[in-house]
Amino acid sequence: MKLFAIRGGIHPDYRKELSAERPIVALPMPGRLYLPLQQHAGAAALPLVEVGDLVKKGQILARPQGVISAPVHAPTSGRIVDIAEYSAPHPSGLSQPTIVLEPDGKDEWASLPAPLADPFAVPGKEISDRVGAAGIVGLGGAAFPSAVKLTLGTRNKLETLLLNGAECEPYLTCDDRVMREYADEVIDGARIMAHALGTPKIVVAIEQNKPAAVDKMTQAAKAFPNVEVVSVPVQYPMGSEKHLTQAITGLETPARKLTADIGVVVHNVATARAVHHAIRFGRPLLSRVIAVSGAGIAQPKNIDVPLGALVSEVVAFCGGLVGSPKRLVSGGPMMGQPLPSLDVPVVKGTSGILALTEAEVNERPSSPCIRCGTCVTICPCGLVPVEMASFIRKEKLEEAAKSGVMDCVSCGSCSYICPSHIPLVHYFNYAKGRLNALDREKRKNDQTKTLAEARNARLEKLAEAKRVAAAAAAARKAQSETPAEGKAST
Amino acid sequence: MILSTDKSGPFGHAPNSVQKTMTLVLVALLPATLFNIWLFGWPALFMFLFSIASCVGIEALCMWGQGKPIQPVIADGSAVLTGWLMAMSLPPWAPWWIPLIGAICAIWLAKHLYGGLGQNVFNPAMIARVALLVSFPVQMTLFVAPKPLFSDGAPGFAESLSIFFGLVDMDTLSSASAMGFIKTELSRGITVSASMAQTPNLMDTLFGFHPGSFGETSQVLVLAGGLFLLARRVISWHIPVAVLGTILVLGTLFNAINPDRFASGLFHLTAGASMLGAFFIATDYVTSPVSKQGQIVFGIGVGFLTWVIRTFAGYPEGMAFAVLLMNSVTPIIDSKIRPRTFGRTRKGEPLEMTRKP
Ligand code: SF4
Numbered sequence: 001m002k003l004f005a006i007r008g009g010i011h012p013d014y015r016k017e018l019s020a021e022r023p024i025v026a027l028p029m030p031g032r033l034y035l036p037l038q039q040h041a042g043a044a045a046l047p048l049v050e051v052g053d054l055v056k057k058g059q060i061l062a063r064p065q066g067v068i069s070a071p072v073h074a075p076t077s078g079r080i081v082d083i084a085e086y087s088a089p090h091p092s093g094l095s096q097p098t099i100v101l102e103p104d105g106k107d108e109w110a111s112l113p114a115p116l117a118d119p120f121a122v123p124g125k126e127i128s129d130r131v132g133a134a135g136i137v138g139l140g141g142a143a144f145p146s147a148v149k150l151t152l153g154t155r156n157k158l159e160t161l162l163l164n165g166a167e168c169e170p171y172l173t174c175d176d177r178v179m180r181e182y183a184d185e186v187i188d189g190a191r192i193m194a195h196a197l198g199t200p201k202i203v204v205a206i207e208q209n210k211p212a213a214v215d216k217m218t219q220a221a222k223a224f225p226n227v228e229v230v231s232v233p234v235q236y237p238m239g240s241e242k243h244l245t246q247a248i249t250g251l252e253t254p255a256r257k258l259t260a261d262i263g264v265v266v267h268n269v270a271t272a273r274a275v276h277h278a279i280r281f282g283r284p285l286l287s288r289v290i291a292v293s294g295a296g297i298a299q300p301k302n303i304d305v306p307l308g309a310l311v312s313e314v315v316a317f318c319g320g321l322v323g324s325p326k327r328l329v330s331g332g333p334m335m336g337q338p339l340p341s342l343d344v345p346v347v348k349g350t351s352g353i354l355a356l357t358e359a360e361v362n363e364r365p366s367s368p369c370i371r372c373g374t375c376v377t378i379c380p381c382g383l384v385p386v387e388m389a390s391f392i393r394k395e396k397l398e399e400a401a402k403s404g405v406m407d408c409v410s411c412g413s414c415s416y417i418c419p420s421h422i423p424l425v426h427y428f429n430y431a432k433g434r435l436n437a438l439d440r441e442k443r444k445n446d447q448t449k450t451l452a453e454a455r456n457a458r459l460e461k462l463a464e465a466k467r468v469a470a471a472a473a474a475a476r477k478a479q480s481e482t483p484a485e486g487k488a489s490t
Numbered sequence: 491m492i493l494s495t496d497k498s499g500p501f502g503h504a505p506n507s508v509q510k511t512m513t514l515v516l517v518a519l520l521p522a523t524l525f526n527i528w529l530f531g532w533p534a535l536f537m538f539l540f541s542i543a544s545c546v547g548i549e550a551l552c553m554w555g556q557g558k559p560i561q562p563v564i565a566d567g568s569a570v571l572t573g574w575l576m577a578m579s580l581p582p583w584a585p586w587w588i589p590l591i592g593a594i595c596a597i598w599l600a601k602h603l604y605g606g607l608g609q610n611v612f613n614p615a616m617i618a619r620v621a622l623l624v625s626f627p628v629q630m631t632l633f634v635a636p637k638p639l640f641s642d643g644a645p646g647f648a649e650s651l652s653i654f655f656g657l658v659d660m661d662t663l664s665s666a667s668a669m670g671f672i673k674t675e676l677s678r679g680i681t682v683s684a685s686m687a688q689t690p691n692l693m694d695t696l697f698g699f700h701p702g703s704f705g706e707t708s709q710v711l712v713l714a715g716g717l718f719l720l721a722r723r724v725i726s727w728h729i730p731v732a733v734l735g736t737i738l739v740l741g742t743l744f745n746a747i748n749p750d751r752f753a754s755g756l757f758h759l760t761a762g763a764s765m766l767g768a769f770f771i772a773t774d775y776v777t778s779p780v781s782k783q784g785q786i787v788f789g790i791g792v793g794f795l796t797w798v799i800r801t802f803a804g805y806p807e808g809m810a811f812a813v814l815l816m817n818s819v820t821p822i823i824d825s826k827i828r829p830r831t832f833g834r835t836r837k838g839e840p841l842e843m844t845r846k847p
């Protein structure tokens with residue numbers, strides 16, 4: 001397949017060898033599971049259980065609220081022991097409403113929805129409904145409810161389901177292992193998703209540094225002429241949706257549009273496998289595969305972790321920490337989040353847990369920008385990070401926005417490469433947050449203004465109607481030649 | 491274990507730093523420097539070392555004056571580099587006060603008055619060179635013929651010290667650089683083609699056995715350093731190729747039109763500060779554009795102005811002026827010439843939909 005070049009990018013130290021050859025192992029069921037109500041992008045789920053309830057494996061514990069939301073299920077059978085605020089896997093360290101489940105060790109299944117005998121015979125809507133009910137979200141890290149992304153076919157004419165197996169983040173090996181060990185399940189899930197989306201074509205994109213995964217996936221795809229497995233160059237951030245779409249199709253998604261607008265929908269490989277489980281077996285999303293790695297982890301592993309297991313349990317299962325790691329990260333080192341402590345749960349969007357040593361993070365105090373231009377050369381979005389950062393430092397957010405900060409995908413390449421160690425992405429995330437807040441405020445004001453205007457218009461109309469009526473009444477009175485009484489003007 | 495969450499990612503960094511970059515540039519300058527120390531002997535070594543010492547000293551004074559810590563700023567190596575580059579552009583036997591005044595211009599005037607590293611608009615070493623050239627035209631064009639260390643006629647250690655302290659009458663020793671020679675001859679009505687015959691042959695020019703500024707005589711060694719920087723990706727090809735390409739094309743073109751008036755492209759390329767300027771001066775990060783597209787425009791500008799000044803203005807060498815002039819338009823280049831944003835047109839509008847939904 002002909003591939004297309006993407007702009008810029010970097011070649012970080014991948015260090016995937018730490019865990020790439022470790023087959024997926026299951027985490028022994030911990031003593032407690034902490035299930036936050038918000039493990040996805042969108043609105044938090046609403047609890048359906050109470051403290052003291054006995055629940056079965058796969059039973060729904062909290063239902064979605066609104067369109068962009070996802071339910072939470074019981075990863076095993078047991079008793080609900082608490083519903084309260086617990087610290088969430090978020091850098092702020094803030095707590096979040098969480099359902100605490102004490103497993104009973106029986107791992108008894110609830111009655112699950114019947115598997116679809118022939119998923120290709122049902123309408124797409126039924127597939128996406130089931131995927132939504134299974135609580136599946138994008139497992140690549142964004143945790144966007146997958147069902148929403150499966151209904152894109154109703155609004156757009158779609159060409160391609162692009163299955164993202166690039167796994168361009170350093171250290172992470174979970175997608176690599178899933179593709180190597182469960183290639184058939186991934187391909188089956190992808191075919192079901194393609195059916196739901198109505199895309200004739202499926203392309204699986206895998207970075208060239210995962211030859212074993214490419215082999216296995218190619219094998220698994222052989223039987224299906226509409227599925228193509230492509231190895232793409234190793235170039236961070238190849239796994240960025242819009243960039244991967246460009247690399248595969250040559251099409252550039254216009255600013256502020258979705259890839260779906262140009263006919264491509266991107267889903268992660270692990271998500272496809274979760275869809276396979278939901279449709280073929282009626283199983284909701286109860287666990288996920290994560291990579292636990294970094295020089296600060298005694299034995300790096302790929303682990304199938306029940307959702308809600310504490311990071312501390314996961315780390316202990318890997319032989320604990322060695323030395324005193326400098327940073328604990330959820331996700332990959334480039335775009336992952338720093339974790340405030342080990343006492344936070346693994347959630348649907350956790351693709352990895354990294355304990356990184358001082359040498360690995362290589363942090364230094366930042367020094368003045370020497371205008372070397374490297375950040376400009378490598379920015380995959382064609383931005384000028386040095387300029388945006390200097391605007392933001394002076395709180396000139398308007399200028400920063402004009403300079404394109406909202407087009408930044410926060411890939412971190414510029415920060416990674418800056419010889420002055422300037423935390424560029426940190427600035428951009430700050431500016432994006434501020435600009436979004438300003439925008440929301442403005443929209444609210446606009447809305448208030450529109451509402452007020454509408455109300456005024458209504459009142460005006462009412463007054464006008466009354467005036468007309470009064471005039472008519474006065475005219476009638478004049479006609480009947482009774483003396484005008486002047487009170488008709490109310 | 492203390493976990494810090496004070497900063498968003500990435501949690502990793504390329505193994506580069508400002509020091510490493512500066513060190514690589516210094517390494518790249520080393521061959522030409524060592525060769526010229528040998529070629530011009532003790533006085534040149536004194537001038538070279540004093541040049542660096544002055545720049546570092548002035549930098550320390552500036553930081554001290556602002557009440558800022560001195561050590562980290564000195565450690566970034568930029569003052570050493572400025573001093574080094576300034577020395578390369580001075581006459582090899584310049585007396586001590588030339589580099590000292592140069593250092594004041596470069597570090598205090600051109601750098602710290604603008605706000606320090608990264609803030610300066612003009613290339614500090616070139617500010618020094620031009621300020622000195624304008625103020626001390628005689629001393630700045632007193633070049634000496636090569637007198638390699640330990641060779642017959644080379645000044646000994648003690649005599650060299652006298653030269654360095656300006657106690658020796660330089661007029662008796664001086665010798666013109668090739669470019670200065672052509673210029674003077676032209677002003678006496680001798681055609682360029684006639685005077686070209688008397689300039690050092692191409693081999694000597696290339697390898698450096700001729701009078702000239704301390705660091706600029708050996709084009710081959712300077713070029714080697716430049717190629718090293720390219721290979722180590724400290725610089726990219728855009729500026730050097732644009733500078734040298736423009737000089738070569740203009741030189742060749744006009745030489746073809748009138749060889750009696752215009753020196754050849756090859757002469758321009760191998761004479762004076764062409765190589766040093768293209769690879770080490772014009773590529774200065776702080777004062778050149780940040781985008782590759784901008785760098786090409788900048789490089790063409792430097793090449794064009796260099797050739798124009800060399801050919802039509804009163805000064806034999808135009809590189810320093812050309813670089814400074816282009817430095818002044820760098821902010822404009824940066825704001826006008828920039829990469830195209832993903833998903834947008836050059837004007838910044840979202841791309842047209844390639845396919846209707
Ligand atoms: S990479 Fe860093 S030092 Fe270089 S221009 Fe960008 S911000 Fe400045």
Ligand code: SF4
Pocket residue numbers: 378379380381382383385407408409410411412413414415424425428
């Ligand atoms: S973080 Fe933003 S500005 Fe920096 S390289 Fe990535 S897209 Fe460009």
